[in-house]
Amino acid sequence: MRWFFLIVMFFFHLTCALGWAEEPVSLAELLGNARKFHGERILFEGELIGSSLDRGEFAWLNLGDATGALGVWVKDSLLPAGLRGGHYAWRGDVVIVDGIFSRVCSEHAGTTDLHALSLEVVSRGRALVEEVDRRRIAAAFLLSGVLICLLILREWRRKRARR
Amino acid sequence: MILKPQKQDFKIIGHFLGRVILSFGIMMALPIGVAVWFGEAAPVVDLSISFLFSVLIGLALTEYLPLPKNTEMSWSHGMVVVSGAWIICMFLGAIPLYLSGHWASYLDACFEAMSGLATTGLVLVQDLDHLSKGVNFWRHLLMFLGGQGIIVVALSFLVKGGPGAFRLYVGEARDEKILPNIVETSRFIWLVSLVYFVLGTLLLTACGYWAVGLGLKDAFFHGACNFMAGFDTGGFSPQSQNILFYQSVPYEILTLIIIVWGALNFNIHYAIWSGKRKELFGDLETRTFFVTLTIVVFLVIAGLARCGAYPAVAGLIRKGVYQAVSAHTGTGFSTIYVQQFVGEWGGLALIGLILAMGLGSSVCSTTGGIKMLRVGLIAKAFREDVKRFLSSESAVLTTRFHHVRNLFLDDKLVRSAALITLAYIILYLLGAIIGSFFGYPFLESLFESTSAAANVGLSCGITTPQMPNALKVIYILQMWTGRLEFISVLVLGGFLVSLVRGK
DSSP states (O other): OHHHHHHHHHHHHHHHHHHHOOOOOOHHHHHHTHHHHTTOEEEEEEEEEEEEEEETTEEEEEEEETTEEEEEEEEGGGSOTTOOOBBTTEEOOEEEEEEEEESSOTTTTTOOEEEEEEEEEEEOOEEOOOOOOHHHHHHHHHHHHHHHHHHHHHHHHHHHHHO | OOOOOOHHHHHHHHHHHHHHHHHHHHHTHHHHHHHHHTTOHHHHHHHHHHHHHHHHHHHHHHHHSOOOTTOOOOHHHHHHHHHHHHHHHHHHHHHHHHHHTOSSSHHHHHHHHHHHHTTOOOOOOSSGGGSOHHHHHHHHHHHHHHHHOHHHHHHHHTOOOSHHHHHHHHHTTOOOOSSSSHHHHHHHHHHHHHHHHHHHHHHHHHHIIIIIOOOHHHHHHHHHHHHHHHHTTOOOOSSTTGGGGGOOHHHHHHHHHHHHHHTSOHHHHHHHHTTOTTHHHHSHHHHHHHHHHHHHHHHHHHHHHHHTSOSSHHHIIIIIIHHHHHHHTTOOOOSSOHHHHHHHSHHHHHHHHHHHHHHOOOTTSSOOSSOHHHHHHHHHHHHHHHHHHHSOTTOOOOOEEEESEEEEOOHHHHHHHHHHHHHHHHHHHHHHHHHHHTTOOHHHHHHHHHHHHTTOOOOSSOOSTTSOHHHHHHHHHHHHHHHHTTHHHHHHHHHHHHHHHOO
8 A cells, every 4th residue: 555655656756857847938028028937947959159158267158049039147157168159050059958048137237137046958960061053153254254355345345445 | 385205315224224233243243252262053053144134135235235435424314323223233242142042032132132222121031041152242232332332333333533423422321522533432432441441340250260169151141241241321131130130248249339430421431531530520420419319318218117117227228229320321130029019119219210210321431311401401491590690680590510611501501401401201101101002000000101211220019021012112112212202213213204294
């Protein structure tokens, strides 16, 4: 009976923990319900945009999800090694941050931000392969040829006009 | 009786259009250099196609529509060239944007190009944070060219002086000569802009590197782009979060200084360069600007305090003052999210911003809107009228004011100021009504319409790639008309009518 009771309690607590596991909140949701989320602990997942902006013992990360980008204030000790941000031809590392959201941060003079309590890399960045379209190269060469012909014609007409 | 344009008229217009397009096309070589420096192969090809195409069109027009001998450009020719050149340059400037794949359609790319040229700053770009440096630089260069004036670019290098040059200059909403010769005036505007570009870029680079934490190459690139967008009161920024990306009070303060500096009349810059620093405080325009700025900042802060958007004073000042100055100078740099304007700022603060945007800053500068000189003249005219009623009937009243030089207020000046002011207000309201027709709330439509027509660029969320195409076209027309201050656009309309109805 005792064992049965312990097994039931174990599965009860496991179910509660799974039920309370949070999903990341999007920036649109945060901004749409900013006063409700102010001061709350949330999960935010996004791609690191640009590089981390070093500020002494802390850094700013700008994380972008599908609805926009949010500034995350994070202690240097929480930053994983080799974090790489996105730019042209590179999709940045995707990170998930557990932190306190502020609609108007008192520490940062009214900025909307997230103070990180923990940070985890979800996936590492990758190169965005961009192929140079051969038809465009051909178009560029064609236009160059036409331009050169026009310049030669222009010069020839001027010489003829001088004569 | 409207006269139908003759072959000679088309030759004159076509020839000067060609010169403007040629100078515009040559400028496309600069972003090619940026793309090469950053090793971006595909953008090099896209920008090269646009460069070659624009230069070809410009050369073809100048070569095959030679200027007829002993002809002079009339006012109507000048106005048609200016307004036509802006539209053609919009189409050409949109080519590299569209080829990059970051704009959903060619219309969106044209919207962005006009937003750049008219130094507005409303954006339809998608995934800006992954846009190539070359194309991103082109976006910002469009602002630098449009702010000084694409006609001014042509006048500086490819157009000789004379009455025709002056007519082109005036057609681009500038009627104040800084130097006796228009070509010299144009070159001075460029000299000032380039000197400030070097200084401003260095300052922003240093701030970006030390205060923000950017790498040196990125700090330089961001500095150059933000200076071009800031000094020309345009409002584009290399990243999607705009100035919020930098998370830096020093960077925000520096951009504030740059945008206020860019909002000044170029005559004031000339006076400062000539050692007459008192002009900065003695000019009617700058004095009116500081008065209206104080009123607008007060309105915005009162509105924010009333709705509790920022409980602490630091937030009120940092966000409220920045957005008010950004709106009043017609820049559109933003340190808050678009959704926060509507969701958190409240009606009074929004009205303060709309007023700030609608008023604008200085004539003969890079800003849009009604402009402070007109506001000052109308205020002085009201004051004179009130004094006239209070004085005896035999009294002769004159009102003097100082703008570049001492002038007397006369009816012609007041009439001109009032007409343009009325035209702007009608444009703002027309855009608001059309926005409401598409289902947007009136206050937000008014905000967005004023932002477009006054070439500011702040958005409350209406301007997105998903907005109706017809509204995109309306905003393009508003940006174009607002930038050129109506006259040259109306003359172009009249010219097109004369093609059909002229005799």
